[in-house]
Amino acid sequence: xxxxxxxxxxxxxxxxxxxxxxxxxxxxxxxxxxxxxxxxxxxxxxxxxxxxxxxxxxxxxxxxxxxxxxxxxxxxxxxxxxxxxxxxxxxxxxxxxxxxxxxxxxxxxxxxxxxxxxxxxxxxxxxxxxxxxxxxxxxxxxxxxxxxxxxxxxxxxxxxxxxxxxxxxxxxxxxxxxxxxxxxxxxxxxxxxxxxxxxxxxxxxxxxxxxxxxxxxxxxxxxxxxxxxxxxxxxxxxxxxxxxxxxxxxxxxxxxxxxxxxxxxxxxxxxxxxxxxxxxxxxxxxxxxxxxxxxxxxxxxxxxxxxxxxxxxxxxxxxxxxxxxxxxxxxxxxxxxxxxxxxxxxxxxxxxxxxxxxxxxxxxxxxxxxxxxxxxxxxxxx
Amino acid sequence: xxxxxxxxxxxxxxxxxxxxxxxxxxxxxxxxxxxxxxxxxxxxxxxxxxxxxxxxxxxxxxxxxxxxxxxxxxxxxxxxxxxxxxxxxxxxxxxxxxxxxxxxxxxxxxxxxxxxxxxxxxxxxxxxxxxxxxxxxxxxxxxxxxxxxxxxxxxxxxxxxxxxxxxxxxxxxxxxxxxxxxxxxxxxxxxxxxxxxxxxxxxxxxxxxxxxxxxxxxxxxxxxxxxxxxxxxxxxxxxxxxxxxxxxxxxxxxxxxxxxxxxxxxxxxxxxxxxxxxxxxxxxxxxxxxxxxxxxxxxxxxxxxxxxxxxxxxxxxxxxxxxxxxxxxxxxxxxxxxxxxxxxxxxxxxxxxxxxxxxxxxxxxxxxxxxxxxxxxxxxxx
Numbered sequence: 001x002x003x004x005x006x007x008x009x010x011x012x013x014x015x016x017x018x019x020x021x022x023x024x025x026x027x028x029x030x031x032x033x034x035x036x037x038x039x040x041x042x043x044x045x046x047x048x049x050x051x052x053x054x055x056x057x058x059x060x061x062x063x064x065x066x067x068x069x070x071x072x073x074x075x076x077x078x079x080x081x082x083x084x085x086x087x088x089x090x091x092x093x094x095x096x097x098x099x100x101x102x103x104x105x106x107x108x109x110x111x112x113x114x115x116x117x118x119x120x121x122x123x124x125x126x127x128x129x130x131x132x133x134x135x136x137x138x139x140x141x142x143x144x145x146x147x148x149x150x151x152x153x154x155x156x157x158x159x160x161x162x163x164x165x166x167x168x169x170x171x172x173x174x175x176x177x178x179x180x181x182x183x184x185x186x187x188x189x190x191x192x193x194x195x196x197x198x199x200x201x202x203x204x205x206x207x208x209x210x211x212x213x214x215x216x217x218x219x220x221x222x223x224x225x226x227x228x229x230x231x232x233x234x235x236x237x238x239x240x241x242x243x244x245x246x247x248x249x250x251x252x253x254x255x256x257x258x259x260x261x262x263x264x265x266x267x268x269x270x271x272x273x274x275x276x277x278x279x280x281x282x283x284x285x286x287x288x289x290x291x292x293x294x295x296x297x298x299x300x301x302x303x304x305x306x307x308x309x310x311x312x313x314x315x316x317x318x319x320x321x322x323x324x325x326x327x328x329x330x331x332x333x334x335x336x337x338x339x340x341x342x343x344x345x346x347x348x349x350x351x352x353x354x355x356x357x358x359x360x361x362x363x364x365x366x367x368x369x370x371x372x373x374x375x376x377x378x379x380x381x382x
Numbered sequence: 383x384x385x386x387x388x389x390x391x392x393x394x395x396x397x398x399x400x401x402x403x404x405x406x407x408x409x410x411x412x413x414x415x416x417x418x419x420x421x422x423x424x425x426x427x428x429x430x431x432x433x434x435x436x437x438x439x440x441x442x443x444x445x446x447x448x449x450x451x452x453x454x455x456x457x458x459x460x461x462x463x464x465x466x467x468x469x470x471x472x473x474x475x476x477x478x479x480x481x482x483x484x485x486x487x488x489x490x491x492x493x494x495x496x497x498x499x500x501x502x503x504x505x506x507x508x509x510x511x512x513x514x515x516x517x518x519x520x521x522x523x524x525x526x527x528x529x530x531x532x533x534x535x536x537x538x539x540x541x542x543x544x545x546x547x548x549x550x551x552x553x554x555x556x557x558x559x560x561x562x563x564x565x566x567x568x569x570x571x572x573x574x575x576x577x578x579x580x581x582x583x584x585x586x587x588x589x590x591x592x593x594x595x596x597x598x599x600x601x602x603x604x605x606x607x608x609x610x611x612x613x614x615x616x617x618x619x620x621x622x623x624x625x626x627x628x629x630x631x632x633x634x635x636x637x638x639x640x641x642x643x644x645x646x647x648x649x650x651x652x653x654x655x656x657x658x659x660x661x662x663x664x665x666x667x668x669x670x671x672x673x674x675x676x677x678x679x680x681x682x683x684x685x686x687x688x689x690x691x692x693x694x695x696x697x698x699x700x701x702x703x704x705x706x707x708x709x710x711x712x713x714x715x716x717x718x719x720x721x722x723x724x725x726x727x728x729x730x731x732x733x734x735x736x737x738x739x740x741x742x743x744x745x746x747x748x749x750x751x752x753x754x755x756x757x758x759x760x761x762x763x764x
Binding site for chain 1: 487488554555556557558559560561562563567570571573574575577578579
């Protein structure tokens with residue numbers, strides 16, 4: 001996600017929070033929902049879950065991958081399913097006690113820390129709640145550097161770390177343990193279980209050792225989310241526009257500004273899929289943009305020309321509040337800004353593109369980096 | 383299944399086979415496919431699996447429930463899914479090593495014996511193959527006294543024995559362990575896993591202790607299948623008609639004789655569902671029968687009048703060879719005899735009818751025993 005790794009390290013050393021308090025959680029929730037690119041679950045629900053957990057159990061210790069012992073067992077915690085459903089189905093908090101217990105029994109080792117699998121409103125927050133509830137540290141890394149809709153879409157998969165044993169737990173008390181021969185089988189079987197178990201479940205997957213997190217994780221994602229969140233929160237307080245600061249921090253591009261004129265969506269096979277049409281405002285007046293999504297935003301086209309595709313990040317912000325808009329809350333009349341952010345370099349390898357590139361999602365299209373597509377547009381544009 | 387329990391015990395004492403050899407397996411396969419009432423899988427594939435296993439590993443020890451230690455762990459082994467698919471997907475034999483190992487880890491106890499969950503061409507044979515391969519005894523009992531399409535349709539369920547922990551294993555090497563809060567949840571989740579994993583998988587479910595098998599199992603089902611199979615096999619050899627002997631052994635009724643004029647079927651949600659139309663021959667000439675099925679035969683109507691419904695057994699035999707016909711091999715032009723057999727008394731209790739009666743399968747119909755429906759018909763009939 002960071003074109004210049006150096007920038008990021010400097011920022012982290014300055015701003016690093018060792019204990020996540022309420023303020024940090026507010027910022028992470030806000031920032032992660034930008035990196036969630038429309039997916040990763042509802043930021044409000046996620047925020048409440050994490051805040052409740054630290055109010056009850058105390059603040060959470062955030063550690064860097066480097067601080068992990070090489071042989072420590074690190075288990076991601078996340079929600080799986082159509083994120084729209086979680087609004088009606090808040091986890092009861094016991095799901096991960098069950099899930100982690102199941103994995104500990106199988107792996108014969110105690111869980112040392114949890115870690116997010118992706119960035120997003122709920123999936124950045126669940127690991128905070130789990131860490132608080134179980135009294136374990138949270139690792140400042142994830143497997144996507146953003147959100148993606150399927151389980152094999154993680155850097156861990158690129159490094160051949162198995163998704164299974166995987167545990168799926170619902171709020172009713174049912175649990176499923178998968179041991180699969182490939183990560184795509186884990187995705188396929190888990191997806192149908194999720195739909196049957198109520199369209200939204202808690203999962204533990206890609207159990208790893210400390211040394212694997214160091215090698216394969218996208219380091220610093222929680223701190224990076226926090227920085228983004230702080231920029232947005234402070235701009236709101238000061239009634240300024242944070243977009244330029246966000247573009248500068250993320251090396252992103254403003255792709256479009258406009259008013260949503262149509263959203264079509266359907267929940268299908270456990271995913272929230274759809275299309276959002278936006279009619280241009282201000283300097284984009286007369287143009288239109290179409291954003292397609294599958295939980296996350298997948299492709300942005302302006303007047304029929306592709307400006308960004310997965311794995312690059314396509315983020316939609318409310319034009320008035322600068323709050324990131326999830327695909328569930330896209331609605332007619334909302335004024336939005338669409339920005340494109342370069343993805344982590346690992347998604348731009350051959351295997352990365354194979355796993356999360358436009359062709360995987362059914363678009364007959366070579367992947368071209370957003371810097372090239374949107375940079376060109378800026379050059380030739382208005 | 384036995385209106386007079388006494389009859390059966392006398393037979394078992396005379397004919398009991400302690401070691402199942404090839405001859406016994408041939409007879410059990412044939413007899414169980416009658417009790418499978420159209421389901422329970424293809425008898426030919428089942429036969430081959432069991433024969434191969436005993437040729438490789440030696441004959442299987444058949445024990446009565448009474449011979450089980452009270453605290454012995456007994457684990458059923460079965461196939462789940464649309465039985466039509468197994469014809470293309472013969473199990474590789476390692477599935478149950480994986481499945482039993484999974485359960486032993488969870489339950490902290492070694493498997494003492496296996497047991498069929500139902501009677502049927504494949505599901506009576508798989509436990510024989512498993513017993514041979516793992517060198518464990520096979521218990522002469524099942525949970526249905528016939529075949530049924532869903533996992534909660536067992537006498538164990540009537541006695542509140544939990545279906546889970548349940549293990550599902552496919553031939554590719556994927557496995558799923560379910561721990562569910564109800565047996566219906568086990569059925570629902572397992573069904574979608576089955577469909578995703580290739581429409582036909584191996585399962586271990588309703589792990590029990592010896593004393594639970596004694597209380598809840600339908601005792602003697604393998605021996606009873608063998609007797610039925612022997613009657614059919616001997617009649618084929620002697621070119622006689624076994625139907626009267628079968629009716630006498632099973633206390634059954636000949637419901638119809640005719641030629642199949644139409645079969646409609648579809649594989650839906652992991653089930654093989656459909657309707658079979660039969661046009662009367664001989665003394666049934668001028669009449670017609672419709673048999674509806676969901677893996678197993680569910681209801682038989684003659685000229686619009688119901689003659690038998692689940693949980694009573696509706697069995698279709700080839701009129702020429704007297705070999706039981708599974709729902710997959712029903713086809714236009716085949717001449718068949720339809721017989722109705724009273725089910726085990728436990729299916730006629732309130733909870734039994736609730737679990738497997740006609741209303742559960744969507745028919746707006748009170749259950750009436752086949753003795754009454756078909757007995758009346760015999761009285762007023764031709």
